[in-house]
Amino acid sequence: MSTVDQLDQDTPAAEVDRRLDAAGAAAPEWGRWAPRSRAEALDAVADALDAGATDLVAAAMTETGLPEARLTGEVKRTTVQLRMFAGVLRDGSYLRIVIDRSDPGFALGTKPDLRRWLVPLGPVLVFAASNFPFAFSVAGGDTAAALAAGCPVLLKAHPGHPGTSRLTADIVRSALRHTGAPEGTFDLITGQEAGVRALRDPRVTAAAFTGSVAGGRALFDIASSRKSPIPFYGELGSVNPAVVTAEAAHERGQQIAEGFVASFTLGAGQFCTKPGVLLLPRGTDLSEHVAELADGVPPARMLTAGIAQRYRERLGELVNVPGVKVLLNGREHADQSGVPAVSPTLFHAGSVHNLHEHREVLLEENFGPSAVIAEYTVDDDLAGILEAVGGSLTVTVQTSSRPEESERARLSELLQLAARCSGRVVFNEWPTGVAVTAAQHHGGPYPATTAVLHTSVGTAAIERFLRPVTYQNAPDALLPRALQDANPLGLPRTVNEPGDSFRADP
């Protein structure tokens, strides 16, 4: 039994229960901390991770084979995320406080004094991802958002990097302890059975997940069929189609080919935003350029043997689709880690008509460095392809830099459908590399996610772990401080005076 296997043994049931007890006990106190105090705690966690970055990166290099620069950047992203949520807490508008003062002249009779804000849900179960050992793992975006909201986090580690997970968890727990956060605010469990046990537990009030459609859907079904169903924020599979207009191909074909290859092979194609389908105007030689460039990309180690195996199986399905040609056949190397390294594979599906006909196989995510190209003519139904995709994190559109009226008119329907089937429409850039900002949206209709209203990247991710509570006609001394007349926490609030009845909260 290898070290990895030992580290990934299931947390025993009694121990899972003990950690759930602790999370449940921590929830009221952690949730009651003033936002600025939780901001300090998040900053302390970020500082501790920065201080431990060298060890963390070394551990992750050993376990994942990912390059040092990538992992160093990912630790940075992780601490930036934590500090960004600290900023959200200091700003305070995330609480969306609205105070409607009593209004005896309201159209439907006297309106009572009502004060609404958002409160934390309670303990959150986070399933870590395989492909981001830091930024979507133990101290990643879901954990940062839930802790910021005031929810204790029980983290189910990913088996792909168990040692890195434990090291990170030790740093997080220790930093939180030093800030005075209650025991149980953060803990780790390992193993699939332990994760499912926790997901079924009534103390868990929400869960977040990043991973495959099959795994995510199975967990969503458990969350939804509980006696008390809970929100399940699953970020599952995504095809991320990219469309190139004739004008764009003419203007900068080579640059587009380079950008596409760099994007679909980044991280050995193991990103949820990998552009998996490229739609090119017929009559260019762009697909050959793409194949040539991809042929120059060296093999890169996959994240786990299991992911490599599934990737191999999917390649086998794709190659057997009628009308599909292999433009580039990826190579596979084994090293001493036992996890293969692979170079890119590229398919040509022929026409978009053929792509649509075999959409069940061709328009499904393949996690790894492969992509499918199809070619369209002006009369072809590109919108139909987007409809067939159903739900995607992103749609990419490569246009000319200054689209003229004719190009704009042709794009009109396509862009409307892009917004309907995805959460982010990218122009003249590529979808990999998801900026962590207020305006980011990393989500989309199923199967991109199981919760179409929400994002798992950016500041809006905090909304997933908050729910409204309204106080009606409360004596001031019995209100939470955030809602008291004197506003002792100095929070931003919308106050509607009598007569403002139709004003919306911000």
Place this chain on the structure above:
Amino acid sequence: MSTVDQLDQDTPAAEVDRRLDAAGAAAPEWGRWAPRSRAEALDAVADALDAGATDLVAAAMTETGLPEARLTGEVKRTTVQLRMFAGVLRDGSYLRIVIDRSDPGFALGTKPDLRRWLVPLGPVLVFAASNFPFAFSVAGGDTAAALAAGCPVLLKAHPGHPGTSRLTADIVRSALRHTGAPEGTFDLITGQEAGVRALRDPRVTAAAFTGSVAGGRALFDIASSRKSPIPFYGELGSVNPAVVTAEAAHERGQQIAEGFVASFTLGAGQFCTKPGVLLLPRGTDLSEHVAELADGVPPARMLTAGIAQRYRERLGELVNVPGVKVLLNGREHADQSGVPAVSPTLFHAGSVHNLHEHREVLLEENFGPSAVIAEYTVDDDLAGILEAVGGSLTVTVQTSSRPEESERARLSELLQLAARCSGRVVFNEWPTGVAVTAAQHHGGPYPATTAVLHTSVGTAAIERFLRPVTYQNAPDALLPRALQDANPLGLPRTVNEPGDSFRADP
């Protein structure tokens, strides 16, 4: 076969499909209307309902037996709601537009230009409620919120008032048609099978429901087990416990007894916010006062024979619980409608210990004019009762008008639990009568609702039918107008300049 039965025949499957086609076809256009144009359409619907109020009230009186004043008030509430959402649309901040300008100096490398707003989900299926033939029915809060968001609505009528439903639907359709809204923006279907067929249809992107736990859970399960699961906003059952402090009982016992009786018998107890459990300090004679006052409440007709039957069965369960005494035995009268009229029934469960022991029966909603009283001593575990309730729309607390330190200290834990198990904490008023405002929250943990983050009353109800889309690096001419640099729609927007990276969106 009665008129009611004929009107409630299932809409044939082919006709359900045709209406879903129409809703699907209407979605892009209705969703593209500028918010101010949709505001005008909602105002037009409100005007048309006001103009038809006399006929509507007459139809509902015949079908439901509810009194004229109540129904007239409810039509008013319905049109106020529609106009309130028109106000939300004119304000525009509901779109929560955030623009992050490109930032080459961002900590994680150049940040692209990102612009986020909210877009309508698509066709929404609304299941009308039994107990509000207008305000939670055809043109009720769910319909108003979904139409405001830009979603076509397919309304599954409640069998308790089918004629009123058709009359309302004709008015809504006709008013929308006059504003130029696309055909299919609103339509009606009838019958349970038709509703389930629509819920399973891939064109439906969300559903809203107000009704029983059993019915709501069955529909939630269907929505969650679809190939593409959709949000299901169910407002189900609620016990709405009320606690009276010793100080409050001493200060104004009689007033509290009067308020409680008026609230739990309002509308024959058929409100989702009916206070179903009253916790009194031991050693007062408040329970006798309550029973005396309730004895003076005349029988009121139930909404439907089915609801009356279920109510009768629940009374039978309650009376058989060990330690439960009947303080007041309700009478039942039949009139020519075939739907019985009932007077209030009141149970005394003894101690809160006994209430807790038999919580499976005693702490479950009974839809109708009954309530359960229990008495507590200072040492009793009131918080345990709230924990046993699990999820409730409201918790009511009757305190002295100026609570002193000792009363506040005793309430502290109880109030924290009240906020954890409910969506609205009511002080020194009663939970029935839900104000329609920005700060209102009509929701709560399961089984109060199936979607703990959301409200079905107040302006925030629109959020249920909107999802984010972000545009990255888009040429200005290809952006939706709402996101273009010149802001041609004049919408409120948060703009983050380079360096503002940690600022939250509002």
